[in-house]
Amino acid sequence: MKPVIEVSGLVTRFGRQTIHAGLDLAVLAGEVVALVGGSGSGKTTLLRQIVGLLRPASGEVKVLGQPVLSGDPLADRALRRRFGVLFQQGALFSALNVFENIAFPLRELRWLDRDTVRDLVMVKLAMVELEAQHAWLMPAELSGGMVKRVALARALALEPELLLLDEPTAGLDPDRSAAFVELIRRLRQQLGLTVVLVTHDLDTLAALATRVAVLGERRILAYGTLEHVMAQDHPFIRGFFALDRMERALARARS
Amino acid sequence: MNVATPSVEVTGDDGSVRLAGEWTLAGLQGRLPSLRQRLTRASAGARTWDLSGVQRLDTLGASVLWRTWGERLPETLIADEALRGMFAAVSVLGPRPPAAPDRASIPGRIAGLGRRGLGALSQMLGVVGVLGQAALDLVHLARRPQDAPLRELSANLYKTGVSALPITALVGFLIGIVLSYLSALQLKNFGADVFIIDILGIGITRELGPVLVAVLVAGRSGSAMTAQLGVMRVTEEIDALATMGVPAGLRLVLPKVLALLITMPLLVAWTSSAAIAGGMVAAAFQLDMSFGFFLDTLPRVVPLANAWIGLAKGLAFGMTIALVACHFGLNVKPNTESLSENTTRSVVSAITLVILVDAVFAIATRNMGMPG
Numbered sequence: 001m002k003p004v005i006e007v008s009g010l011v012t013r014f015g016r017q018t019i020h021a022g023l024d025l026a027v028l029a030g031e032v033v034a035l036v037g038g039s040g041s042g043k044t045t046l047l048r049q050i051v052g053l054l055r056p057a058s059g060e061v062k063v064l065g066q067p068v069l070s071g072d073p074l075a076d077r078a079l080r081r082r083f084g085v086l087f088q089q090g091a092l093f094s095a096l097n098v099f100e101n102i103a104f105p106l107r108e109l110r111w112l113d114r115d116t117v118r119d120l121v122m123v124k125l126a127m128v129e130l131e132a133q134h135a136w137l138m139p140a141e142l143s144g145g146m147v148k149r150v151a152l153a154r155a156l157a158l159e160p161e162l163l164l165l166d167e168p169t170a171g172l173d174p175d176r177s178a179a180f181v182e183l184i185r186r187l188r189q190q191l192g193l194t195v196v197l198v199t200h201d202l203d204t205l206a207a208l209a210t211r212v213a214v215l216g217e218r219r220i221l222a223y224g225t226l227e228h229v230m231a232q233d234h235p236f237i238r239g240f241f242a243l244d245r246m247e248r249a250l251a252r253a254r255s
Numbered sequence: 256m257n258v259a260t261p262s263v264e265v266t267g268d269d270g271s272v273r274l275a276g277e278w279t280l281a282g283l284q285g286r287l288p289s290l291r292q293r294l295t296r297a298s299a300g301a302r303t304w305d306l307s308g309v310q311r312l313d314t315l316g317a318s319v320l321w322r323t324w325g326e327r328l329p330e331t332l333i334a335d336e337a338l339r340g341m342f343a344a345v346s347v348l349g350p351r352p353p354a355a356p357d358r359a360s361i362p363g364r365i366a367g368l369g370r371r372g373l374g375a376l377s378q379m380l381g382v383v384g385v386l387g388q389a390a391l392d393l394v395h396l397a398r399r400p401q402d403a404p405l406r407e408l409s410a411n412l413y414k415t416g417v418s419a420l421p422i423t424a425l426v427g428f429l430i431g432i433v434l435s436y437l438s439a440l441q442l443k444n445f446g447a448d449v450f451i452i453d454i455l456g457i458g459i460t461r462e463l464g465p466v467l468v469a470v471l472v473a474g475r476s477g478s479a480m481t482a483q484l485g486v487m488r489v490t491e492e493i494d495a496l497a498t499m500g501v502p503a504g505l506r507l508v509l510p511k512v513l514a515l516l517i518t519m520p521l522l523v524a525w526t527s528s529a530a531i532a533g534g535m536v537a538a539a540f541q542l543d544m545s546f547g548f549f550l551d552t553l554p555r556v557v558p559l560a561n562a563w564i565g566l567a568k569g570l571a572f573g574m575t576i577a578l579v580a581c582h583f584g585l586n587v588k589p590n591t592e593s594l595s596e597n598t599t600r601s602v603v604s605a606i607t608l609v610i611l612v613d614a615v616f617a618i619a620t621r622n623m624g625m626p627g
C-alpha cells in the first residue's frame with residue numbers, strides 16, 4: 001500500500017527552540033493513526049507541518065504522494081481540497097453562521113447549485129448529530145462541544161480522503177465521543193478514509209487507532225499497534241498508558 | 256487521480272436501472288447536471304435499481320440519488336451494506352421546503368428606515384451612557400484614589416500623545432505651507448500682504464488646528480481603541496477581567512478618556528504651532544516677509560482668546576473621540592465582521608460628531624476673539 005503521509009527528517013524550529021529534530025512518520029492509506037504525547041510536545045505543530053501551514057527548517061513532508069509546499073499554487077490548492085482539517089480550537093469563521101461555515105468550502109468549488117449545497121450541509125450536520133435548527137446559530141452562540149462538531153462537519157464537507165483531527169473528542173461527553181468513534185468508523189468503511197488524530201482520550205484511541213505514534217523528545221518515540229507501543233519501556237509511555245487504565249479502556253472498546 | 260466515470264444505464268425492458276462508477280464529489284464534478292437529467296428520465300418507470308457496479312458513493316452521490324427517488328428508497332435496491340449506510344445517512348433530507356418569498360416590500364423599507372433612525376438614536380444614548388459611567392468612575396476614584404489606573408493612563412498618554420507628535424507636526428507644517436501659499440497669491444493682487452498673518456493666525460489657532468488634530472487622532476487613536484476593546488470582546492478577555500473583579504469601565508475606558516482629554520489640547524497647541532511655522536516659511540518665500548516681522552505682528556493681530564478657544568475645542572474633541580471609540584468597542588459582537596464594522600463606524604461617527612461640536616463652538620464663540 002502506498003503511504004498517504006510521508007514525513008522524513010522533519011526539523012521544526014521556533015527561534016532557538018527546536019520542536020522536532022529529524023522526525024519520520026509514514027501513514028498508509030486506510031489507517032487511523034493516533035498521535036499522542038505530552039502537552040507541548042509538538043503534536044499540533046506536526047499537524048500544521050503536514051497540512052503545509054508551516055515550512056520545515058529541513059526535511060520533507062509529502063501528502064497523497066505530493067509535496068505539501070510544491071510552490072505551484074494550483075497544485076497546492078487541488079491537494080488541499082483532498083484533505084480535511086479539524087483545528088484544536090475549532091477555527092470556525094466567527095462572522096458566518098453554522099450553515100455558512102459548512103457550506104463555505106462547498107461553495108468555493110463553484111460548481112454545486114444552491115439546493116445541492118443545502119442538502120449536503122444538512123446531511124453533514126446530521127452526521128455530527130446536530131439538529132437542523134442549530135444551522136442558524138453563530139459560532140459565539142455554540143457550546144464548546146458543538147463548536148468541535150461543527151468544525152468536524154466542515155472538515156468533512158469536501159469528502160476528504162485524509163482527515164487530520166486535533167483533539168476531536170476533547171470537550172465532548174462520553175456519549176458523543178462514542179458517536180464520534182462510530183462516525184469515523186463508518187466513514188472509513190464507506191469512503192476508505194485515512195485519519196490522523198491527536199488525542200488524549202484513551203477510549204477513543206483504543207476504539208479507533210490502527211496504529212499509535214508517540215511523540216516525545218522531539219521525535220517519534222514509538223510507532224506501531226497499541227500492543228506494540230504499550231510494550232515499550234519508556235517512562236512517558238508507561239505513564240501515559242498507566243496499564244490498568246489502558247486495560248479498562250481496551251475492555252470497554254471490545255465490549 | 257484517476258476516477259471511474261459515474262454512469263446510468265437502463266437495462267432490459269422491465270426498466271431496471273444500473274449505476275456504475277464513482278458517485279463522489281470528484282467523480283461528479285462537471286457531470287452533475289447531465290447525470291441528473293439521465294437519472295430523472297430513467298427513474299420514470301424504474302422499479303429496480305442495481306448499484307452493485309458503484310465503486311464509491313459519498314454524501315453528494317447519495318443525496319442526488321435520494322432526491323431522484325423522491326426522498327425514499329426504491330422498491331428493489333441492489334446494494335451492499337456500505338452503500339445502504341450512506342443512504343441511511345442522507346435519509347435526514349425531507350421534502351424541500353417551498354422557496355421563501357423575499358424582497359422587501361415598500362412598508363418594509365419604510366420600517367427599515369425607521370429602525371435605522373432608532374438605531375442611530377440608541378447609539379447616541381450609548382455614547383452618553385459611556386460618559387455617565389466615566390463620570391461615576393471618576394467619583395469612585397475621588398473616594399478611593401488607590402484604585403486609580405495610573406499605569407494604563409500613562410501607557411495611553413504615550414500612545415495617543417507622544418507617539419503622535421511627528422505625524423501631527425508634519426501634517427500641520429505642510430497644511431500651513433499650502434494655506435499660506437494659496438492665500439499669498441490672492442493677497443498680492445490687492446497689495447494686502449500683511450493680512451497673511453491675520454488669516455493664518457486666526458484660521459489655524461481657532462479652526463484648522465483643532466479640526467486637523469481631531470481627524471488625525473480619530474483615525475489613529477480612536478480606531479485603535481475600538482479595535483482593542485473589540486478584540487477583547489471577541490476573545491472574551493473582558494469577561495475574564497470581570498470575573499477577576501476588574502471593572503472594564505475603570506481600567507479600560509476611563510484611562511482612554513482621560514488620556515485624550517490631556518493629550519488633545521497639547522496636540523492642538525503643537526500642531527497649530529507647526530502649521531503657523533509652515534505658513535511663516537511660505538510667506539518668507541512668497542511675500543519676502545521676514546520671520547521677525549511675522550512673529551512680532553502675530554500676537555498684535557490675533558487676540559489671545561483664539562488660542563483659548565482652540566484649546567477648549569481640543570478638550571471637547573478629545574472627549575468626543577474617546578467616548579465614541581469606547582462605545583463602539585464595547586458593543587462589538589463576538590465576530591470578525593462586527594469588529595470591522597464597528598471600527599469603521601467609530602472613526603466615521605467620531606469625525607462627524609467633531610464637526611457638529613465644532614459648529615456649536617462657532618455659534619457659541621461668535622463674539623469672541625475677533626480682531627478690531
Ligand SMILES: Nc1ncnc2c1ncn2[C@@H]1O[C@H](COP(=O)(O)OP(=O)(O)OP(=O)(O)O)[C@@H](O)[C@H]1O
Pocket residue numbers: 014019037038039040041042043044045046088
Ligand atoms: N507559533 C509559535 N511560535 C513559537 N513557539 C510555538 C509556536 N507554536 C507552538 N510553539 C511551541 O511549540 C511547542 C509545541 O506546541 P504544540 O502546540 O505543537 O503542542 P501540543 O503537543 O499540540 O500540545 P497540547 O497537547 O497542549 O495541544 C510548545 O512549546 C509551544 O510553545
Ligand SMILES: [Mg+2]
Pocket residue numbers: 043044045088166
Ligand atoms: Mg495541541
